[in-house]
Amino acid sequence: MSGGGLAGDTRLPEKGLGLALEILEQVARDDRGASAAEIARAVGAPRATVYRVVNSLVRDEYLVRRADFSGFLLGTRVLELAAIVGARTRPAHAAVVERLRTETGEAVHLFAFHRSGLLVLDEDAAQPLSDPDVLLADPTRSAIGHLWLVAHPDRRLPQAPSWRTDAAPGDVRAIHEAYAVRGYTEQVALLRSDRGCLAVPIHDDAARPVGAVTLSTSLSRVSIAARHVGALRDAARALAPIGALSDW
Structure with missing residues (x-):
């Protein structure tokens, strides 16, 4: 996992944490790669605010830009967290x-x-x-x-x-x-x-x-x-x- 994080000047303000989680959820729901405009419409937040939070999430590897820059996908830090949780909650079947x-x-x-x-x-x-x-x-x-x-x-x-x-x-x-x-x-x-x-x-x-x-x-x-x-x-x-x- 990356040694970076939400530290110093890069830390999201408290009021932005809820929006960040909403953004991550919207990206997770769209395996094609949601664009920033689509995310803004889905979460009902100003586009400029969403762009700021998305850029912060990209910087800290929670999101990654598609190769063609058409949208965003879940980044390595989210996938690593999901793998940890999945290993601990492996169903009995x-x-x-x-x-x-x-x-x-x-x-x-x-x-x-x-x-x-x-x-x-x-x-x-x-x-x-x-x-x-x-x-x-x-x-x-x-x-x-x-x-x-x-x-x-x-x-x-x-x-x-x-x-x-x-x-x-x-x-x-x-x-x-x-x-x-x-x-x-x-x-x-x-x-x-x-x-x-x-x-x-x-x-x-x-x-x-x-x-x-x-x-x-x-x-x-x-x-x-x-x-x-x-x-x-x-x-x-x-x-x-x-x-x-x-x-x-």
Whole structure:
């Protein structure tokens, strides 16, 4: 970490600390690199004041300018702090999910269910979700959405407001029938034409599905992905404590 800091004449005034934190939050929300003008509009502060605080944050390595000078990104000091906090707050499920990723060599994601939709607990950073907006909007387009429909057979819009697309009764019936045979759900080329996915449920003590571990792979490998179902089920049993996060 840099030996510099907010010392001497470079120290932000007390009244500027709150604004500095707001600015850091706005930059963190925009992974493209927020411009100073965009930051000023977002925080509702005078542009000249925002420029002054941004320049101070850049000087002390809390922010960094994009190479093309079009905006600002989080700097090394923020990233180092985040790494320290992350190491101290490593979730209990992390070791199980990471082991599964290593064992299968495929994209593995962890979800929890709530009454209105899905919560992404652990997205595979190396192989992220291909279309999270669609996945979280339409339960018929993903294996995890199919599994949510199995777990909540009577919940429809507007009872489940996170879903923007309702599932037709015939589709739900077919999903239930396929799940009854396999014990897991599957989708092929519904989110992306070149990808498929399996979802294995995580049950609570009352045997209710409260989440799922999913495995996504290329379309050419979907037919052999079932060989990982045993590992997915072992992981699901180890991950059963996430039931406490479910909002039934």
